[in-house]
Amino acid sequence: MNSIExxxxxxxxxxxxxxxxxxxxxxxxxFLVLLGASGCGKSTLxxxxxxxxxxxxxxxxINGQNxxxxxxxxxxxxxxxxxxxxxxxxxxxGNLSFSLKNAKLSKDEIEKxxxxxxxxxxxxxxxxxxxxxxxxxxxxxxxxxxxxxxxVEVFLFDEPLSNLDAKLRTDLRVEIKRLHQKLDxxxxxxxxxxxxAMTLANRIAIxxxxxxxxxxxxxxxxxxxxxxxxxxxxxxPGMNFLKGAILPNDKPxxxxxxxxxxxxxLSNYKxxxxxxTETQIWLGIRPESVAVxxxxxxxxxxxxxxxxxxxxxxxxxxxxxxxGGQEFxxxxxxxxxxxxxxxxxxxxxxxxxxxxxxxxxxxx
Amino acid sequence: xxxxxxxQNHEDPRGPKPRKILSRRNIILYGTLIxxxxxxxxxxYVMIVTSLKGMPEIRLGNIFSPPxxxxxxxxxxxxxxxxTGLNCDGLSRxxxxxxKITIPSVFVSIAIASINGYALANWRFKGANLFFTIxxxxxxxxxxxxxxxxxxxxxDLGLYTKLxxxxxxxxxxxxxxxxLLFRNYFTTIPEELFKAARVDGAGxxxxxxxxMMPMSLPIFAVAIVLQVTGIWNDFLFGVIxxxxxxxxxxxxxxxxxxxxxxxxxxxxxxxxxxxTGLVPLAIxxxxxxxxxxxxxxxxxxx
Numbered sequence: 001m002n003s004i005e006x007x008x009x010x011x012x013x014x015x016x017x018x019x020x021x022x023x024x025x026x027x028x029x030x031f032l033v034l035l036g037a038s039g040c041g042k043s044t045l046x047x048x049x050x051x052x053x054x055x056x057x058x059x060x061x062i063n064g065q066n067x068x069x070x071x072x073x074x075x076x077x078x079x080x081x082x083x084x085x086x087x088x089x090x091x092x093x094g095n096l097s098f099s100l101k102n103a104k105l106s107k108d109e110i111e112k113x114x115x116x117x118x119x120x121x122x123x124x125x126x127x128x129x130x131x132x133x134x135x136x137x138x139x140x141x142x143x144x145x146x147x148x149x150x151x152v153e154v155f156l157f158d159e160p161l162s163n164l165d166a167k168l169r170t171d172l173r174v175e176i177k178r179l180h181q182k183l184d185x186x187x188x189x190x191x192x193x194x195x196x197a198m199t200l201a202n203r204i205a206i207x208x209x210x211x212x213x214x215x216x217x218x219x220x221x222x223x224x225x226x227x228x229x230x231x232x233x234x235x236x237p238g239m240n241f242l243k244g245a246i247l248p249n250d251k252p253x254x255x256x257x258x259x260x261x262x263x264x265x266l267s268n269y270k271x272x273x274x275x276x277t278e279t280q281i282w283l284g285i286r287p288e289s290v291a292v293x294x295x296x297x298x299x300x301x302x303x304x305x306x307x308x309x310x311x312x313x314x315x316x317x318x319x320x321x322x323x324g325g326q327e328f329x330x331x332x333x334x335x336x337x338x339x340x341x342x343x344x345x346x347x348x349x350x351x352x353x354x355x356x357x358x359x360x361x362x363x364x
Numbered sequence: 365x366x367x368x369x370x371x372q373n374h375e376d377p378r379g380p381k382p383r384k385i386l387s388r389r390n391i392i393l394y395g396t397l398i399x400x401x402x403x404x405x406x407x408x409y410v411m412i413v414t415s416l417k418g419m420p421e422i423r424l425g426n427i428f429s430p431p432x433x434x435x436x437x438x439x440x441x442x443x444x445x446x447x448t449g450l451n452c453d454g455l456s457r458x459x460x461x462x463x464k465i466t467i468p469s470v471f472v473s474i475a476i477a478s479i480n481g482y483a484l485a486n487w488r489f490k491g492a493n494l495f496f497t498i499x500x501x502x503x504x505x506x507x508x509x510x511x512x513x514x515x516x517x518x519x520d521l522g523l524y525t526k527l528x529x530x531x532x533x534x535x536x537x538x539x540x541x542x543x544l545l546f547r548n549y550f551t552t553i554p555e556e557l558f559k560a561a562r563v564d565g566a567g568x569x570x571x572x573x574x575x576m577m578p579m580s581l582p583i584f585a586v587a588i589v590l591q592v593t594g595i596w597n598d599f600l601f602g603v604i605x606x607x608x609x610x611x612x613x614x615x616x617x618x619x620x621x622x623x624x625x626x627x628x629x630x631x632x633x634x635x636x637x638x639x640t641g642l643v644p645l646a647i648x649x650x651x652x653x654x655x656x657x658x659x660x661x662x663x664x665x666x
Contacts, residue, residue: 052559073565085556089578098574099564146564 002064003028003154003186004049009058011041011048011210018044019210022058026188028153031180033197034190035233036207042190045207046156049188051075063153073102075154078147082159084139086131092118092142093127096149117148120179137168144179157189161196173199194234198222206230224354228361231284231354237318240290240328242283243358248275254283258324264301269350271364280358287318289352290330292344299347307342319344415439415634422630438631442639446632448619451608455636458616461527462596462643465612469531470591473538474584480539481546482572486558496547503540511604518605525607533605534595542587549583550576585654593644613640 004026011019018041026032034042047053049060051072059068067075086095093114100110118124121141131139140160147155157176161169177200180187191197197204198218205215206229214226225231231239244256252266252275266283296302305328309320316331319338330346332338355364384390410427415438417431444454451457483489484496514533515524523529553576561571577584602612611619617640621633 047559050559050563052562071565072559072563077563079560079563081556081560083554083556085554085560087557087561087575098561098566102565102570146560150564 002026003030003062004188005059005061006045006049007059007061009045009048009060010056011044011053012056017210019048019055022210022212024205024212024215026186028186029184031187031189031200031202033201033204034188034207035192035194035197035204037192037233040207041210042192042207043158044210046158046188046190049154050077050079050156073099076152077154077156078150078152079156079158080140080143080147080160082162084131084136084143084163086139086142086146088131091128091130092123092134092145095131095142096127096145099146099150113149113151117145120148120182121145136164137172140164140172144176148183153186155185155187157187157191159191160189162191162193169196176200194236198234206233223352224363225284226363228282228284228356231356235286235288237287237329237331239284239286239354240330241356242285242323242326242328244281244283246275246279246281246355248277248279254281256283256324256326258326260303260324262301262303264303264350266350266353266355268300269353269355271355273364275364279364281364282356282358282361284354284356285348286352287329288316288331289348291347291349292330292332293336296345296347299349301350302345302347304343304345307338307340307344310338310340411634411638415631415638417631419627419629419631438629438635439639441629442620442632442636446620446636448608448616448623455613455616455620455639458611458613459639461606461610461616462613464527465530465534465602466592466595466643469534469538469595470588472531473535473542473591474587476535477539477542477587478546478577478580478584479572480543481548482550482576483568484543484547485550486555486571486576487568496543499540499543501540503544507537507600511600515604524605525610527606527610530601530605530610530612533601534591534598537601538591538594542591545587545590546580546583549580553579582654585651589647589651592647596643 002025004024006022006024009019009022009024010017022045034045036042044053048055049062051060051067051070051074055068059066061067062075062077072079087098090098096114096117097110100113105113114127115124118127121144123138123141123145126134126138126142131142134142140163143160160176161172164172173196176187176189180200189196189200201218203215203217204221206213206221208229214221214230216224221230222234225234228241232241242256244254246266247253247255247263252269252271253263254260254266255263291299291302303323305321305323307319307321311318311320312334315334317334317336317338319330319332321328321330321344332344338344356362357364413430414422414427416434416436418433418435418437421432442454443456443459445452446454480499484492518524518529518532521529523532557575557579558571561575566574596612597614598612599614599618602615603618606612606615617636620636
């Protein structure tokens with residue numbers, strides 16, 4: 001059964017088109033991440049689902065019910081905000097029970113639910129405190145608890161971890177994942193952090209200018225980005241893009257702008273359609289799929305480079321270099337000794353590359 | 365080491381830099397402030413000492429000298445015996461009239477203006493900006509232009525010369541500035557709180573009473589101070605829209621001080637003036653801290 005269905009949703013702010021003819025179906029129990037740069041409409045979409053914004057056109061269904069005209073509180077959703085949005089004058093308990101009091105639940109029921117939520121989130125000791133006396137992580141927990149007590153089908157997260165420091169962010173990220181595994185609710189999570197998206201999602205929707213560019217599971221998005229924008233957005237450090245052309249002889253041969261001593265054979269790459277004419281392309285290779293050392297000779301394509309800058313990151317070291325005047329980065333094991341000025345032989349398998357048309361930047 | 369002793373005599377700078385108390389900067393700064401404060405307080409001093417003197421002492425002419433014989437009789441007379449026209453029951457009648465005018469006016473105007481501000485800041489309904497512009501426009505029109513039309517309006521409503529009429533007038537004239545005050549304060553409250561409350565099922569009034577109002581006590585204090593002082597000190601509307609039996613304290617004070625018959629009782633006049641000023645002063649001292657916080661609240665986001 002579908003938990004959420006969005007049909008032909010449009011939203012304009014005056015003249016500005018924010019969302020355009022957007023369709024999205026989310027299954028029960030799914031964890032969907034809306035990912036995109038700021039201003040891409042991801043938070044707006046979430047607000048539309050929550051009912052905090054009136055849509056210009058289209059419909060929203062939650063659990064098979066058309067909720068397009070319903071108030072946020074009637075939609076069966078709970079929402080967690082970036083700034084926590086706790087009510088400062090109420091205690092943690094007051095914050096948790098506010099919605100239940102509004103729904104006129106019995107005292108026993110309210111107490112039971114608050115107790116239950118605070119156990120799950122381990123905030124039992126904080127119930128009598130005011131939000132001002134809590135740390136950032138505790139506040140965010142209470143904010144999640146406020147959604148939890150409502151016993152709803154759908155959880156909406158609007159960049160819930162963006163205000164936390166790096167350490168807490170990774171801790172709470174795992175907790176959200178645990179929570180999802182335990183509760184099995186549908187969750188929609190908005191973020192601009194691709195690591196959060198990759199780690200949490202069942203499926204990721206990458207958005208840009210109010211459109212969903214690609215909606216897939218994290219692995220597919222990582223390995224087969226449908227266009228250059230998605231490829232750039234996912235992965236850290238970012239993908240290398242080499243500008244060049246494909247020459248369709250009996251085999252597809254890559255010709256790098258600025259020259260390359262050999263002519264790499266791209267026949268391992270799965271083209272959507274075979275290339276008939278010479279085509280300008282971007283050849284995208286992830287730094288982590290570049291092989292060095294002993295593995296190089298197994299790779300269909302290999303070449304040597306001069307090391308320009310090294311960035312040790314502990315487990316790995318990122319090496320910056322150039323090929324034919326174009327920037328090229330690759331990862332080596334953190335224990336490998338590399339020095340600036342060294343010549344290193346590297347290789348890659350075109351099967352793990354991504355090739356995009358130069359003009360429209362779509363995957364070929 | 366030849367210069368070891370020199371460094372020992374001369375201590376290296378450490379800790380806070382020593383500052384001279386009687387530096388030129390301090391003298392100018394405190395000197396100016398003290399001078400200005402005295403300059404500003406002298407009239408108040410004269411009023412207080414004069415109100416505590418008997419008439420013979422005042423006739424001696426030393427207005428700055430403290431009273432030789434302290435008497436509270438002028439205060440008693442001002443409160444309960446001073447004459448305005450035919451009535452000789454002092455300022456007390458005006459005081460109670462002012463109370464009857466001020467309390468409902470303050471309450472009604474703040475209640476309406478805060479709800480206005482809340483609706484304008486949080487529920488961006490269609491035409492909200494137009495309403496706001498019209499309301500603010502009202503703050504720039506001189507009151508005097510509206511005096512006569514309002515006389516006619518009150519007459520037709522049957523409220524002219526009555527206290528409810530004056531309360532209505534004060535409520536209307538408080539509206540633009542108070543709405544602006546509340547709207548601007550409410551816009552500084554993070555929007556996500558409002559959204560969270562909506563998701564939690566609170567409606568228009570629920571959010572207003574349970575979320576917005578408890579978070580806005582400083583701005584309510586500011587509004588109360590502004591309105592109490594403004595309405596209590598009002599003379600113009602009081603004299604125009606009421607009749608002698610309903611005159612507020614300020615109008616009565618004017619009538620006592622400006623009465624032309626008999627001897628000018630300076631001590632009674634001073635006492636009456638001080639009595640009239642006591643209420644706004646008390647309000648200021650009670651809510652002073654909140655007042656400053658509310659004024660500053662718009663400046664810092666938090």
